[in-house]
């Protein structure tokens with residue numbers, strides 16, 4: 001299926017690795033020109049180079065921490081009049097309720113709530129004026145099924161979910177859609193980090209922690225960045241213009257609810 005977005009431009013935040021990179025590759029595969037961002041310049045350049053040579057699209061890189069005001073200004077300047085925005089940033093660290101104080105919440109809110117809101121607010125007017133836009137936020141299964149050790153993530157991402165529910169409907173008539181993609185367990189560095197913490201806390205090997213985590217997924221495996229990217233590209237497509245304010249779960253069946 002031709003997704004109808006060849007020649008569009010996309011800003012994809014936090015996209016040198018993992019799920020953001022999966023979204024970048026899938027959009028590039030549809031002929032979308034890209035602005036990519038991450039803090040580490042080396043991996044970012046490597047991802048950009050590989051995407052340019054594989055897909056022949058234009059790729060601009062912005063090495064910056066997107067959770068800072070300066071980083072947001074830099075990605076927005078490079079983005080210009082983009083048609084597609086994919087928001088993403090690293091997730092907050094795991095812990096116990098008693099570990100988290102005000103500064104920890106502020107950091108999580110900055111990364112996973114206020115950064116996407118700032119980028120949405122900056123790019124929405126142009127998309128609305130042009131009568132077409134796609135915004136996808138990478139959030140988490142945690143907004144449907146909160147994960148106890150990820151309380152900072154649960155809290156920040158739930159806030160973004162509420163924001164998107166309202167704003168997406170306020171702008172729905174302008175040709176701009178805003179939706180959230182909710183990853184369950186995907187095989188990325190984030191999972192390796194969580195397995196390391198889990199293994200340390202439980203006194204087991206990282207491999208045992210990984211296998212135990214995998215057994216929680218009815219599909220019997222972790223998701224891939226490619227699968228995640230394909231869902232993102234479809235949500236960003238011309239075909240998905242009637243999908244407004246949704247929270248789409250990609251979790252191999254892990255969430256046990258019927259809806």
Ligand code: NAP
Pocket residue numbers: 013014015016017018019020037038039040041043064065066067088089090091092138139140141183184185186187188189190191
């Ligand atoms: P990942 O494999 O660790 O990749 C994270 C990417 O984001 C890297 O390119 C990283 O590059 C970049 N990044 C991190 N912090 C950044 C910042 N402040 N500014 C700019 N770039 C930044 O992680 P992932 O699995 O793709 O996770 C993406 C998001 O999905 C995270 O918020 C994570 O919590 C969430 N999530 C993941 C899973 C999962 O199973 N993987 C499940 C639920 C939710 P640099 O380090 O060089 O900046």
